[in-house]
């Protein structure tokens with residue numbers, strides 16, 4: 156017989172309610188039902204003096220069952236009724252807390268009369284990250300425990316507090332070391348001995364903090380400004396306002412109404428999709444979960460430039476020693492100097508101590524001698540983006556690295572299979588495409604070569620977790636998933652400029668949709684030189700369409716030395732860091748339009764800009780799926796939200812395409828093909844997209860075959 160997930164047992168004259176639902180005691184249907192039953196059993200047995208709520212395993216209840224929010228019949232009411240029943244008991248109820256007390260777990264704890272926590276416990280209400288608010292009275296009980304300001308901060312940001320901070324704030328009554336059960340029973344015994352214990356947050360007023368009269372009006376305004384695309388931000392303020400200004404029952408009704416609105420909102424659905432997509436991305440079809448990994452205890456990096464330095468920091472940050480190899484002493488000193496300055500800037504902001512700066516620097520061993528890579532378990536090359544150089548470097552790594560060591564390339568565009576062959580040991584080779592700045596950006600594209608060994612791939616995915624990146628597997632193609640899609644986006648941005656739109660018009664249209672940065676600002680920041688060289692190299696390799704006007708803007712700006720933000724001019728001119736439209740760029744655009752026979756127009760509106768930038772991008776994403784470069788639509792959504800600032804409230808380009816309607820996307824592509832001409836196949840609808848439209852399916856229904 157299997158153990159029940161919730162049980163009630165006697166310890167002397169105390170009842171102990173135990174939740175045992177590994178791995179994190181999430182609120183499954185069975186837990187919710189078991190909890191209700193156990194509370195009734197306690198209530199019925201008057202021989203108990205008090206109740207302890209406790210969880211086995213590594214944590215107290217760490218949250219709800221996020222999948223259940225998609226169930227049209229979902230209701231928080233049964234759980235909330237049980238929490239109300241717990242709070243209504245006339246004998247003391249104590250929660251003993253350890254691990255991560257999050258979401259519905261914290262709401263359960265707040266319904267108890269007192270809370271004791273082990274050191275190291277984390278507390279939070281992270282629902283906002285899924286576009287929701289806490290729906291089990293967290294917005295009502297937390298302000299009563301900690302006050303409006305602190306509650307609003309925690310619920311709006313989803314930030315966690317540690318045990319001591321939670322005690323200081325008023326979430327827990329005591330922090331005690333030991334075993335959760337023993338600590339809880341002792342605490343409950345103390346309360347009983349003192350004749351204390353029954354204390355119901357719902358019956359307490361919200362503490363008077365002397366808030367200004369317009370506090371909530373200001374908070375609403377701040378929420379709308381900070382998170383204009385996330386309705387949860389506003390709803391959270393309204394729910395906390397109800398807690399502060401209305402009787403508990405009214406607040407409860409307000410929270411329930413707002414929660415339900417958010418649960419069915421497209422924004423929350425999109426964020427929940429991304430939550431699951433991120434977990435799914437870690438699973439590689441055909442790769443057993445128990446694939447034995449290759450040990451990685453020391454990492455080598457070749458090239459300490461922009462990328463190499465940032466990549467090195469990732470490993471030093473988690474305590475892995477790094478050997479950094481450069482071509483010259485100057486480049487090495489420069490690279491190490493930049494890393495140190497980066498760490499010192501973090502220390503200046505209070506994010507680390509100066510001792511930690513020294514510890515991390517001590518993990519970095521710089522050298523000009525590449526034979527020092529022989530004892531590394533993973534070596535990542537991050538030298539200039541030049542095929543001949545990289546082939547030479549890879550051949551050398553193939554010889555220097557010990558057998559079984561993984562050899563990785565950080566190339567953005569070059570053929571990973573060609574580089575793999577150059578090492579002479581292609582099974583050991585994988586692409587690790589970091590994004591700039593590599594110590595900050597969460598995305599890592601893991602590029603699976605034709606001959607990459609399964610354990611190399613599995614090790615790369617695990618390593619990404621170790622350095623806290625979200626990894627997405629891409630097959631080998633030009634630009635992999637992200638930059639390949641960015642190419643069609645940039646192509647249309649430039650055509651729009653040549654047709655007469657200004658950079659701020661182009662950027663503004665997609666930024667109004669929620670893109671973190673429009674294409675012109677993005678490339679100005681990444682470097683026009685980097686962008687142009689990539690296009691030029693791709694042209695030399697025969698990858699470009701036979702179209703002289705293709706990316707003509709970036710090539711001309713490059714010739715003129717307008718390398719973007721770093722030279723004070725690119726698509727924009729820069730006043731400090733502020734981009735302003737530059738008449739010179741308008742002139743260049745007009746000149747190129749004339750040279751390439753592109754008609755100038757004055758009627759380009761935001762809807763056209765959005766469609767022309769993003770529908771081809773969706774179409775390219777579908778091609779990437781068709782070719783098996785990406786395993787699933789969700790992987791593409793992760794790449795674009797984590798790596799390119801695509802708005803998370805739209806769920807990524809593939810999720811958004813479903814929301815728009817695939818037929819609409821296909822129709823508009825066809826429309827632009829007809830009206831703008833389609834000599835080079837720019838608007839050709841991907842066969843898979845046509846097939847999905849024909850069969851009335853969505854991308855999120857799963858791919859045919």
Ligand code: NAD
Nearest residue numbers: 458459460461462463481482486537538539540566567591
């Ligand atoms: P970078 O010019 O800043 O750095 C390259 C470094 O490699 C230089 O410091 C150079 O001295 C060193 N180097 C050159 N030959 C070497 C050799 N034989 N041995 C040791 N060191 C050598 O370039 P970067 O921007 O860091 O780009 C590096 C790689 O990362 C490229 O493949 C690029 O495509 C890729 N990448 C760049 C970005 C980006 O945004 N910059 C993003 C993703 C990937």
